[in-house]
Amino acid sequence: MTVSECGRIGRVWVPGETPLYSRGVLTIDQAAYDAVVAHARRDHPDEACGVVAGPAGSDRPERIVPMLNAARSPTFYEFDPTDLLRLYQDMDARDEEPVVIYHSHTATEAYPSRTDISLAQEPGAHYVLVSTRECGNDEGPVEFRSFRIVEGEVTEEEVRVVPAYGASKPQPMEQQ
Numbered sequence: 001m002t003v004s005e006c007g008r009i010g011r012v013w014v015p016g017e018t019p020l021y022s023r024g025v026l027t028i029d030q031a032a033y034d035a036v037v038a039h040a041r042r043d044h045p046d047e048a049c050g051v052v053a054g055p056a057g058s059d060r061p062e063r064i065v066p067m068l069n070a071a072r073s074p075t076f077y078e079f080d081p082t083d084l085l086r087l088y089q090d091m092d093a094r095d096e097e098p099v100v101i102y103h104s105h106t107a108t109e110a111y112p113s114r115t116d117i118s119l120a121q122e123p124g125a126h127y128v129l130v131s132t133r134e135c136g137n138d139e140g141p142v143e144f145r146s147f148r149i150v151e152g153e154v155t156e157e158e159v160r161v162v163p164a165y166g167a168s169k170p171q172p173m174e175q176q
Helices: 030-043 081-094 114-119
Strands: 025-029 049-055 063-067 096-105 126-131 143-150 153-162
Touching: 025 030, 030 049, 030 063, 030 096, 030 126, 030 143, 030 153, 049 081, 063 081, 081 096
Parallel strands: 025 153, 096 126
Antiparallel strands: 049 063, 049 096, 126 143, 143 153
């Protein structure tokens, strides 16, 4: 099941139109950044996957939802269809949307594969990739990159890590 098959209500995007959230920057708080990286490390050598939900229309990732990689594969991820449906129902009930859809690459750079691009169905979401190829489960550097993927077109965007939302100065992006 793809993300779009869950039937979002209230946010409609028409192919060919510019997505509602094409700002070119992902601003994420340190706690969310750390949680995504920790999930990628924990699931290595398999790819990790999950969603960071936020208030609808805010473009602010707030609630981390680590998901099970139903494929249990080091080269592919797949959301469990039942879990994904429950997540979308929960987000609808909370008036949230998927602000970030993330997964890890365990042996390659943090860049969307052809499969990742073909499965990207949320034009308003930031697609975050974390590469654990250098450190695996251990502490060490990871690549953390964000992309917009719309109609097969991939655009990398800046990542700004802030101590907390409302903090005045974003931290420069560093590889962990």
